[in-house]
Amino acid sequence: MYKLVIYFTKTMAKNVILVLIICFFISCKSDKMANYQKEYLRHVGDIELDSLKDNNNFKTCNGDDKVFQYFNLGNGPVYVGEKSALLRTFQTKYKPVLNKNQNGLIRIRFIVNCEGQAGRFRVLQSDSNFNETKFDEKIVSQLTEITKGIKDWVILYNKNDNPIDYYFYLVFKIDDGKILEILP
Amino acid sequence: MKTLFYLIFALSFSCSYSQPNCEAYRYYYKDTLKYEACKKAEQVEGHYQFSKEYQKILDESIKIDSTFAYAYARKSVAYLKSGDFITWKKLIDKAVKFNPQEYLGHRGYIRFLCFRDYKGAIKDLEKLDSLVNLDASYTLIGKDHLIIAKALCYKSIGEKEKAIEILEMHMNKEDYFVDLYDYLHLGVLYLEQKQYKKALQAFYKQSEDNELAENQFYLALTYKALKMPSNYIEHLKKAKNYILKEEKCFKLI
Numbered sequence: 025m026y027k028l029v030i031y032f033t034k035t036m037a038k039n040v041i042l043v044l045i046i047c048f049f050i051s052c053k054s055d056k057m058a059n060y061q062k063e064y065l066r067h068v069g070d071i072e073l074d075s076l077k078d079n080n081n082f083k084t085c086n087g088d089d090k091v092f093q094y095f096n097l098g099n100g101p102v103y104v105g106e107k108s109a110l111l112r113t114f115q116t117k118y119k120p121v122l123n124k125n126q127n128g129l130i131r132i133r134f135i136v137n138c139e140g141q142a143g144r145f146r147v148l149q150s151d152s153n154f155n156e157t158k159f160d161e162k163i164v165s166q167l168t169e170i171t172k173g174i175k176d177w178v179i180l181y182n183k184n185d186n187p188i189d190y191y192f193y194l195v196f197k198i199d200d201g202k203i204l205e206i207l208p
Numbered sequence: 209m210k211t212l213f214y215l216i217f218a219l220s221f222s223c224s225y226s227q228p229n230c231e232a233y234r235y236y237y238k239d240t241l242k243y244e245a246c247k248k249a250e251q252v253e254g255h256y257q258f259s260k261e262y263q264k265i266l267d268e269s270i271k272i273d274s275t276f277a278y279a280y281a282r283k284s285v286a287y288l289k290s291g292d293f294i295t296w297k298k299l300i301d302k303a304v305k306f307n308p309q310e311y312l313g314h315r316g317y318i319r320f321l322c323f324r325d326y327k328g329a330i331k332d333l334e335k336l337d338s339l340v341n342l343d344a345s346y347t348l349i350g351k352d353h354l355i356i357a358k359a360l361c362y363k364s365i366g367e368k369e370k371a372i373e374i375l376e377m378h379m380n381k382e383d384y385f386v387d388l389y390d391y392l393h394l395g396v397l398y399l400e401q402k403q404y405k406k407a408l409q410a411f412y413k414q415s416e417d418n419e420l421a422e423n424q425f426y427l428a429l430t431y432k433a434l435k436m437p438s439n440y441i442e443h444l445k446k447a448k449n450y451i452l453k454e455e456k457c458f459k460l461i
Contacts, residue, residue, distance in 0.1 A: 069290030
């Protein structure tokens with residue numbers, strides 16, 4: 025009787041382990057699949073209104089489902105006063121946070137509406153190998169506030185000469201806490 | 209005639225990714241899984257690459273064959289264009305992992321062009337060179353030959369002599385096809401290294417092949433360095449005329 029109990033216990037334990045192993049592999053595969061089966065917004069990069077962090081006075085003119093990308097009209101990035109004006113703004117206003125560990129890319133993406141006003145700023149941060157990271161908050165907050173402080177962006181027009189809303193972004197290459205370059 | 213040739217040549221490489229031949233997977237590679245993944249990926253045609261429909265179709269293609277590099281590469285483009293370099297890199301890394309010969313050049317070129325990641329670009333291009341004949345490779349976007357791109361990367365990290373060496377070796381080959389801006393790039397390097405006679409030769413060759421406002425500008429700078437003010441002014445005026453008329457200006461893509 026005792027030997028029978030031991031036998032069944034061992035068999036059950038083996039079965040339980042087998043089931044656990046199978047479950048583990050299934051969940052791994054599901055995770056792999058899940059990475060590429062997420063829910064998408066209308067378009068990659070769309071920014072939905074977040075009433076807690078966005079300026080509620082900023083509005084798109086033509087509706088959120090009609091916001092273009094800045095390059096959709098065949099032109100490259102355009103800046104009021106040319107890129108040199110943008111560079112001067114950051115040169116004068118940004119105070120470098122000198123630190124050899126502060127290296128990588130910071131992207132600030134936003135919508136420019138038909139009146140040349142910008143809103144819905146979103147930040148993305150990576151190290152020099154394009155892995156997500158977090159920079160010193162003093163760097164990120166400065167770049168965000170300076171970007172938000174730019175009052176006029178170029179108004180783009182569609183082929184019917186109607187002003188459009190469009191997504192735009194700035195990518196800051198950070199090197200030791202200093203701005204090395206601003207793209208695009 | 210030359211312009212027509214360049215136009216046709218550039219257009220043939222102007223698409224971000226051309227659709228692979230799915231039938232090749234079926235009949236040549238006997239890979240039915242890749243064939244099915246490829247056929248699924250074909251369904252993106254007609255959808256905007258940023259759209260969720262486009263992305264979902266490619267997800268389904270990856271679900272059929274998780275090693276189908278083309279699907280990852282195509283997915284990556286919208287993220288790149290929206291400035292999401294983190295997701296772009298994850299996706300293009302997959303494409304490179306499963307088909308390095310096809311996508312290393314592209315990843316390297318994007319690192320150079322879009323992110324000024326010169327060292328990363330050099331690494332990719334030299335890795336590609338070890339796998340295939342880099343001389344036969346062209347970027348899938350933009351006009352620069354990958355070798356020219358590699359030279360420009362070396363230039364950008366301060367290794368100008370190395371950059372000149374790469375360009376000279378490449379451009380002296382018997383079967384070398386002059387690209388639109390090659391002599392301009394070479395001329396600027398010579399100018400920066402104070403090799404003024406060679407710089408002038410390169411810029412005049414550029415004028416013969418494909419005149420540019422920038423070319424006239426750098427000719428002017430060379431004459432300025434040579435203390436020849438009348439030539440300097442003459443070429444500066446030419447450059448200005450072209451720019452004001454928006455003619456003959458350097459275009460990357």
